[in-house]
Amino acid sequence: MNKRGLLFVISGPAGSGKGTIVSRVRELAPFDFSVSATTRAPRPGEIDGVHYHYMTKDAFRAKIAAGEMFEYAEYVGNLYGTPKQAVEDALDAGKNIILEIDAQGAMQVKDKMPEAILIFILPPDYETLVARIRGRGTETEDVIAERMQKAHTELGYFERYDYVVVNETGGVEQAAENVIAILNAEKLRTYRNGEIQQKFFG
Protein backbone atom coordinates (compact mmCIF):
# COMPACT_ATOMS: atom_id res chain seq x y z
CA MET A 1 0.00 0.00 0.00
CA ASN A 2 1.23 3.47 -0.84
CA LYS A 3 1.91 5.92 1.94
CA ARG A 4 -0.67 8.66 1.61
CA GLY A 5 0.59 11.83 -0.07
CA LEU A 6 0.63 15.31 1.37
CA LEU A 7 -1.72 18.11 0.40
CA PHE A 8 -0.20 21.58 0.15
CA VAL A 9 -2.34 24.66 -0.41
CA ILE A 10 -0.75 27.82 -1.76
CA SER A 11 -2.62 31.07 -1.78
CA GLY A 12 -2.04 34.77 -1.56
CA PRO A 13 -3.76 37.98 -2.56
CA ALA A 14 -3.79 39.21 -6.15
CA GLY A 15 -0.48 40.99 -6.60
CA SER A 16 1.39 38.56 -4.35
CA GLY A 17 2.98 36.98 -7.39
CA LYS A 18 1.86 33.51 -6.31
CA GLY A 19 1.17 32.41 -9.88
CA THR A 20 4.75 33.13 -10.95
CA ILE A 21 6.14 31.40 -7.87
CA VAL A 22 3.97 28.34 -8.31
CA SER A 23 5.03 28.10 -11.96
CA ARG A 24 8.67 28.12 -10.87
CA VAL A 25 7.99 25.50 -8.18
CA ARG A 26 6.38 23.34 -10.87
CA GLU A 27 9.60 23.52 -12.88
CA LEU A 28 11.87 22.68 -9.94
CA ALA A 29 10.05 20.15 -7.80
CA PRO A 30 8.52 16.71 -8.30
CA PHE A 31 5.08 17.56 -6.97
CA ASP A 32 1.72 17.00 -8.55
CA PHE A 33 -0.62 19.83 -9.29
CA SER A 34 -4.36 19.59 -9.23
CA VAL A 35 -6.10 21.19 -12.18
CA SER A 36 -8.88 23.47 -10.98
CA ALA A 37 -12.25 23.90 -12.57
CA THR A 38 -13.56 27.33 -13.55
CA THR A 39 -16.48 28.97 -15.28
CA ARG A 40 -14.39 31.86 -16.61
CA ALA A 41 -13.44 31.93 -20.28
CA PRO A 42 -9.98 30.68 -21.24
CA ARG A 43 -7.38 33.44 -21.70
CA PRO A 44 -5.29 33.37 -24.88
CA GLY A 45 -2.89 30.43 -24.72
CA GLU A 46 -4.71 28.58 -21.95
CA ILE A 47 -5.57 24.96 -22.60
CA ASP A 48 -8.58 23.04 -21.25
CA GLY A 49 -7.46 20.33 -18.81
CA VAL A 50 -4.03 21.91 -18.41
CA HIS A 51 -4.58 25.40 -16.98
CA TYR A 52 -8.17 24.75 -15.90
CA HIS A 53 -11.09 22.49 -16.58
CA TYR A 54 -13.41 25.01 -18.21
CA MET A 55 -17.09 24.43 -17.61
CA THR A 56 -20.45 26.19 -17.65
CA LYS A 57 -21.97 27.61 -14.48
CA ASP A 58 -24.75 25.04 -14.61
CA ALA A 59 -22.28 22.17 -14.80
CA PHE A 60 -20.18 23.67 -11.99
CA ARG A 61 -23.22 24.15 -9.70
CA ALA A 62 -24.32 20.59 -10.37
CA LYS A 63 -20.92 19.38 -9.13
CA ILE A 64 -21.21 21.52 -5.98
CA ALA A 65 -24.68 20.12 -5.30
CA ALA A 66 -23.38 16.56 -5.75
CA GLY A 67 -20.57 17.19 -3.20
CA GLU A 68 -17.98 16.73 -5.93
CA MET A 69 -16.10 19.96 -5.24
CA PHE A 70 -13.38 19.85 -2.59
CA GLU A 71 -13.53 23.63 -2.34
CA TYR A 72 -14.86 26.42 -4.49
CA ALA A 73 -15.15 30.18 -4.54
CA GLU A 74 -16.86 32.85 -6.59
CA TYR A 75 -14.61 35.64 -7.78
CA VAL A 76 -15.43 38.56 -10.09
CA GLY A 77 -18.55 36.77 -11.22
CA ASN A 78 -16.93 33.41 -11.96
CA LEU A 79 -16.72 30.14 -10.04
CA TYR A 80 -13.39 28.42 -9.32
CA GLY A 81 -13.06 25.05 -7.62
CA THR A 82 -11.18 21.82 -7.08
CA PRO A 83 -12.79 18.53 -8.16
CA LYS A 84 -12.68 16.30 -5.09
CA GLN A 85 -12.17 12.81 -6.43
CA ALA A 86 -9.03 13.68 -8.37
CA VAL A 87 -7.36 15.01 -5.21
CA GLU A 88 -8.37 12.02 -3.07
CA ASP A 89 -7.20 9.56 -5.72
CA ALA A 90 -3.83 11.27 -6.06
CA LEU A 91 -3.24 11.37 -2.28
CA ASP A 92 -4.24 7.71 -1.95
CA ALA A 93 -1.75 6.88 -4.68
CA GLY A 94 0.97 8.52 -2.55
CA LYS A 95 1.29 11.66 -4.63
CA ASN A 96 2.05 15.00 -3.01
CA ILE A 97 -0.37 17.56 -4.34
CA ILE A 98 -0.18 21.34 -4.56
CA LEU A 99 -3.41 23.31 -4.81
CA GLU A 100 -3.15 26.95 -5.86
CA ILE A 101 -6.41 28.43 -4.62
CA ASP A 102 -7.67 31.55 -2.88
CA ALA A 103 -7.92 32.01 0.88
CA GLN A 104 -11.65 31.28 0.93
CA GLY A 105 -10.97 27.90 -0.70
CA ALA A 106 -7.95 27.30 1.52
CA MET A 107 -10.14 27.63 4.62
CA GLN A 108 -12.63 25.10 3.19
CA VAL A 109 -9.77 22.67 2.58
CA LYS A 110 -8.32 23.15 6.09
CA ASP A 111 -11.77 22.52 7.60
CA LYS A 112 -12.28 19.34 5.59
CA MET A 113 -8.69 18.09 5.81
CA PRO A 114 -6.87 19.53 8.85
CA GLU A 115 -3.62 17.82 7.88
CA ALA A 116 -3.40 20.02 4.76
CA ILE A 117 -0.41 22.36 4.89
CA LEU A 118 -1.24 25.98 4.06
CA ILE A 119 1.31 28.39 2.60
CA PHE A 120 0.53 32.09 2.23
CA ILE A 121 2.39 34.16 -0.37
CA LEU A 122 2.67 37.91 0.23
CA PRO A 123 4.28 40.85 -1.51
CA PRO A 124 6.92 42.70 0.54
CA ASP A 125 4.58 45.52 1.66
CA TYR A 126 1.23 47.21 1.17
CA GLU A 127 2.51 49.67 -1.45
CA THR A 128 3.82 46.84 -3.60
CA LEU A 129 0.52 45.00 -3.23
CA VAL A 130 -1.40 48.02 -4.53
CA ALA A 131 1.10 48.69 -7.32
CA ARG A 132 1.00 45.06 -8.48
CA ILE A 133 -2.79 44.93 -8.51
CA ARG A 134 -2.95 48.18 -10.51
CA GLY A 135 0.11 47.40 -12.63
CA ARG A 136 -1.48 44.59 -14.54
CA GLY A 137 -3.40 47.36 -16.33
CA THR A 138 -5.95 45.05 -17.88
CA GLU A 139 -8.86 45.53 -15.53
CA THR A 140 -11.46 48.21 -14.79
CA GLU A 141 -11.46 50.31 -11.61
CA ASP A 142 -14.35 48.23 -10.31
CA VAL A 143 -12.37 45.03 -10.69
CA ILE A 144 -9.33 46.65 -9.06
CA ALA A 145 -11.46 47.82 -6.13
CA GLU A 146 -12.90 44.33 -5.76
CA ARG A 147 -9.39 42.82 -5.82
CA MET A 148 -8.21 45.25 -3.14
CA GLN A 149 -11.18 44.38 -0.93
CA LYS A 150 -10.56 40.69 -1.43
CA ALA A 151 -6.83 41.09 -0.69
CA HIS A 152 -7.70 42.79 2.59
CA THR A 153 -10.07 39.97 3.52
CA GLU A 154 -7.46 37.35 2.64
CA LEU A 155 -4.83 39.03 4.80
CA GLY A 156 -7.20 38.50 7.73
CA TYR A 157 -6.68 34.74 7.34
CA PHE A 158 -2.92 35.08 7.87
CA GLU A 159 -2.82 33.21 11.18
CA ARG A 160 -4.70 30.20 9.84
CA TYR A 161 -1.85 29.51 7.41
CA ASP A 162 1.05 27.35 8.51
CA TYR A 163 3.75 29.22 6.61
CA VAL A 164 4.28 32.62 5.04
CA VAL A 165 6.60 33.30 2.12
CA VAL A 166 7.32 36.90 1.19
CA ASN A 167 7.80 37.46 -2.53
CA GLU A 168 10.38 40.24 -2.43
CA THR A 169 10.71 42.43 -5.51
CA GLY A 170 12.85 40.45 -7.96
CA GLY A 171 12.96 37.54 -5.57
CA VAL A 172 10.84 34.91 -7.33
CA GLU A 173 13.67 32.38 -7.28
CA GLN A 174 14.20 32.80 -3.54
CA ALA A 175 10.46 32.59 -2.88
CA ALA A 176 10.17 29.41 -4.97
CA GLU A 177 13.10 27.90 -3.06
CA ASN A 178 11.41 28.75 0.22
CA VAL A 179 8.22 27.04 -0.91
CA ILE A 180 10.21 23.96 -1.93
CA ALA A 181 11.99 23.95 1.46
CA ILE A 182 8.57 23.86 3.14
CA LEU A 183 7.35 21.04 0.87
CA ASN A 184 10.50 19.00 1.58
CA ALA A 185 10.55 19.70 5.33
CA GLU A 186 6.93 18.66 5.82
CA LYS A 187 7.67 15.27 4.27
CA LEU A 188 10.19 14.73 7.09
CA ARG A 189 7.79 15.15 10.04
CA THR A 190 8.26 12.27 12.47
CA TYR A 191 4.50 11.73 12.85
CA ARG A 192 4.30 10.98 9.14
CA ASN A 193 7.27 8.60 9.26
CA GLY A 194 6.58 6.19 12.08
CA GLU A 195 7.54 3.30 9.81
CA ILE A 196 11.16 4.48 9.94
CA GLN A 197 11.29 3.89 13.69
CA GLN A 198 9.73 0.46 13.20
CA LYS A 199 12.66 -0.60 11.03
CA PHE A 200 14.86 -0.45 14.13
CA PHE A 201 12.48 -2.27 16.46
CA GLY A 202 11.04 -4.80 14.01
Added chain:
Amino acid sequence: MNKRGLLFVISGPAGSGKGTIVSRVRELAPFDFSVSATTRAPRPGEIDGVHYHYMTKDAFRAKIAAGEMFEYAEYVGNLYGTPKQAVEDALDAGKNIILEIDAQGAMQVKDKMPEAILIFILPPDYETLVARIRGRGTETEDVIAERMQKAHTELGYFERYDYVVVNETGGVEQAAENVIAILNAEKLRTYRNGEIQQKFFG
Protein backbone atom coordinates in the same frame (compact mmCIF):
# COMPACT_ATOMS: atom_id res chain seq x y z
CA MET B 1 14.89 44.96 19.15
CA ASN B 2 15.99 41.80 17.42
CA LYS B 3 13.49 39.10 16.66
CA ARG B 4 14.40 36.11 18.81
CA GLY B 5 16.34 33.39 17.02
CA LEU B 6 15.32 29.77 16.63
CA LEU B 7 16.85 26.87 18.50
CA PHE B 8 17.37 23.67 16.52
CA VAL B 9 18.50 20.46 18.18
CA ILE B 10 20.06 17.73 16.08
CA SER B 11 20.68 14.31 17.49
CA GLY B 12 20.86 10.71 16.45
CA PRO B 13 22.39 7.48 17.64
CA ALA B 14 26.09 6.74 17.23
CA GLY B 15 26.43 5.45 13.70
CA SER B 16 23.74 7.77 12.34
CA GLY B 17 26.39 9.92 10.74
CA LYS B 18 25.01 13.05 12.38
CA GLY B 19 28.47 14.52 12.93
CA THR B 20 29.26 14.39 9.22
CA ILE B 21 25.88 15.84 8.30
CA VAL B 22 26.15 18.67 10.84
CA SER B 23 29.64 19.51 9.52
CA ARG B 24 28.20 19.79 6.01
CA VAL B 25 25.29 21.91 7.25
CA ARG B 26 27.86 24.21 8.91
CA GLU B 27 29.54 24.70 5.54
CA LEU B 28 26.34 25.40 3.65
CA ALA B 29 24.08 27.40 5.96
CA PRO B 30 24.32 30.63 7.91
CA PHE B 31 23.42 29.21 11.30
CA ASP B 32 25.24 29.56 14.58
CA PHE B 33 26.54 26.58 16.46
CA SER B 34 26.80 26.37 20.20
CA VAL B 35 30.07 25.00 21.51
CA SER B 36 29.43 22.24 24.04
CA ALA B 37 31.36 21.63 27.21
CA THR B 38 32.88 18.23 27.98
CA THR B 39 35.05 16.51 30.52
CA ARG B 40 36.54 14.10 28.00
CA ALA B 41 40.10 14.64 26.81
CA PRO B 42 40.58 16.44 23.49
CA ARG B 43 41.17 14.10 20.54
CA PRO B 44 44.12 14.85 18.24
CA GLY B 45 43.39 18.03 16.29
CA GLU B 46 40.57 19.23 18.51
CA ILE B 47 40.82 22.80 19.77
CA ASP B 48 39.49 24.11 23.10
CA GLY B 49 36.64 26.58 22.52
CA VAL B 50 36.14 25.38 18.94
CA HIS B 51 35.24 21.70 19.12
CA TYR B 52 34.39 21.75 22.84
CA HIS B 53 35.04 23.72 25.97
CA TYR B 54 37.18 21.18 27.81
CA MET B 55 36.83 21.22 31.59
CA THR B 56 37.42 19.08 34.66
CA LYS B 57 34.60 17.06 36.20
CA ASP B 58 34.64 19.28 39.28
CA ALA B 59 34.27 22.43 37.20
CA PHE B 60 31.48 20.81 35.13
CA ARG B 61 29.56 19.66 38.21
CA ALA B 62 29.85 23.13 39.73
CA LYS B 63 28.17 24.56 36.63
CA ILE B 64 25.35 21.99 36.84
CA ALA B 65 24.84 22.87 40.52
CA ALA B 66 24.71 26.59 39.66
CA GLY B 67 22.03 25.96 37.00
CA GLU B 68 24.41 27.09 34.29
CA MET B 69 23.97 24.04 32.05
CA PHE B 70 21.08 24.12 29.58
CA GLU B 71 21.33 20.35 29.24
CA TYR B 72 23.93 17.74 30.04
CA ALA B 73 24.47 14.03 29.84
CA GLU B 74 26.97 11.48 31.02
CA TYR B 75 28.29 9.13 28.37
CA VAL B 76 31.01 6.50 28.61
CA GLY B 77 32.21 8.03 31.85
CA ASN B 78 32.37 11.63 30.65
CA LEU B 79 30.03 14.61 30.98
CA TYR B 80 28.80 16.60 27.98
CA GLY B 81 26.68 19.72 28.21
CA THR B 82 25.59 23.06 26.80
CA PRO B 83 26.39 26.25 28.74
CA LYS B 84 23.05 28.04 29.16
CA GLN B 85 23.92 31.72 29.01
CA ALA B 86 25.65 31.50 25.63
CA VAL B 87 22.54 29.98 24.05
CA GLU B 88 20.15 32.51 25.61
CA ASP B 89 22.36 35.43 24.57
CA ALA B 90 22.59 34.20 20.99
CA LEU B 91 18.82 33.65 20.70
CA ASP B 92 18.13 37.10 22.19
CA ALA B 93 20.50 38.58 19.61
CA GLY B 94 18.33 37.01 16.89
CA LYS B 95 20.74 34.25 15.99
CA ASN B 96 19.48 30.84 14.92
CA ILE B 97 21.32 28.19 16.88
CA ILE B 98 22.00 24.54 16.17
CA LEU B 99 22.79 22.24 19.07
CA GLU B 100 24.23 18.84 18.24
CA ILE B 101 23.51 16.81 21.38
CA ASP B 102 22.31 13.36 22.34
CA ALA B 103 18.67 12.39 22.81
CA GLN B 104 18.89 12.62 26.60
CA GLY B 105 20.02 16.26 26.25
CA ALA B 106 17.46 16.93 23.53
CA MET B 107 14.65 15.91 25.89
CA GLN B 108 15.97 18.28 28.56
CA VAL B 109 16.00 21.11 26.02
CA LYS B 110 12.46 20.34 24.81
CA ASP B 111 11.21 20.35 28.41
CA LYS B 112 12.86 23.69 29.18
CA MET B 113 12.14 25.32 25.83
CA PRO B 114 9.16 23.70 24.07
CA GLU B 115 9.61 25.92 21.00
CA ALA B 116 12.94 24.22 20.25
CA ILE B 117 12.81 22.25 16.99
CA LEU B 118 14.15 18.70 17.26
CA ILE B 119 15.65 16.84 14.31
CA PHE B 120 16.53 13.16 14.56
CA ILE B 121 19.17 11.69 12.24
CA LEU B 122 19.00 7.96 11.51
CA PRO B 123 20.92 5.49 9.40
CA PRO B 124 18.87 3.71 6.71
CA ASP B 125 18.33 0.53 8.73
CA TYR B 126 19.36 -1.49 11.77
CA GLU B 127 22.12 -3.41 9.98
CA THR B 128 23.78 -0.18 8.89
CA LEU B 129 23.51 1.19 12.43
CA VAL B 130 25.34 -1.85 13.81
CA ALA B 131 27.93 -1.82 11.04
CA ARG B 132 28.65 1.88 11.52
CA ILE B 133 29.03 1.55 15.28
CA ARG B 134 31.41 -1.41 14.83
CA GLY B 135 33.13 0.00 11.78
CA ARG B 136 34.82 2.83 13.56
CA GLY B 137 37.10 0.12 14.98
CA THR B 138 38.61 2.29 17.68
CA GLU B 139 36.62 1.13 20.69
CA THR B 140 36.48 -1.91 22.95
CA GLU B 141 33.60 -4.41 22.91
CA ASP B 142 32.33 -2.87 26.15
CA VAL B 143 32.11 0.58 24.58
CA ILE B 144 30.41 -0.87 21.50
CA ALA B 145 27.87 -2.67 23.67
CA GLU B 146 27.20 0.55 25.58
CA ARG B 147 26.75 2.48 22.32
CA MET B 148 24.28 -0.14 21.03
CA GLN B 149 22.29 0.05 24.26
CA LYS B 150 22.26 3.84 24.09
CA ALA B 151 21.22 3.80 20.41
CA HIS B 152 18.28 1.58 21.32
CA THR B 153 17.24 3.95 24.10
CA GLU B 154 17.55 6.96 21.79
CA LEU B 155 15.36 5.33 19.14
CA GLY B 156 12.64 5.18 21.77
CA TYR B 157 12.51 8.98 21.74
CA PHE B 158 11.65 9.05 18.01
CA GLU B 159 8.16 10.45 18.43
CA ARG B 160 9.30 13.36 20.57
CA TYR B 161 11.33 14.71 17.66
CA ASP B 162 9.70 17.05 15.17
CA TYR B 163 11.55 15.79 12.10
CA VAL B 164 13.46 12.72 11.02
CA VAL B 165 16.20 12.72 8.39
CA VAL B 166 17.49 9.38 7.14
CA ASN B 167 21.17 9.40 6.29
CA GLU B 168 21.17 6.97 3.38
CA THR B 169 24.45 5.26 2.50
CA GLY B 170 26.43 7.78 0.48
CA GLY B 171 23.70 10.35 0.95
CA VAL B 172 25.33 12.90 3.24
CA GLU B 173 24.70 15.73 0.78
CA GLN B 174 21.01 14.87 0.51
CA ALA B 175 20.69 14.54 4.27
CA ALA B 176 22.39 17.92 4.81
CA GLU B 177 20.05 19.51 2.27
CA ASN B 178 17.07 18.02 4.09
CA VAL B 179 18.28 19.47 7.38
CA ILE B 180 18.72 22.88 5.75
CA ALA B 181 15.21 22.66 4.26
CA ILE B 182 13.87 22.10 7.78
CA LEU B 183 15.87 25.04 9.17
CA ASN B 184 14.63 27.32 6.39
CA ALA B 185 11.02 26.15 6.54
CA GLU B 186 10.74 26.67 10.29
CA LYS B 187 11.79 30.30 9.90
CA LEU B 188 8.70 30.75 7.69
CA ARG B 189 6.08 29.66 10.25
CA THR B 190 3.28 32.24 10.36
CA TYR B 191 3.18 32.26 14.17
CA ARG B 192 6.78 33.47 14.18
CA ASN B 193 6.09 36.14 11.57
CA GLY B 194 3.07 38.07 12.81
CA GLU B 195 4.89 41.33 12.03
CA ILE B 196 4.54 40.58 8.32
CA GLN B 197 0.76 40.68 8.57
CA GLN B 198 0.98 43.93 10.53
CA LYS B 199 2.72 45.63 7.60
CA PHE B 200 -0.53 45.32 5.66
CA PHE B 201 -2.84 46.49 8.44
CA GLY B 202 -0.60 49.14 10.01
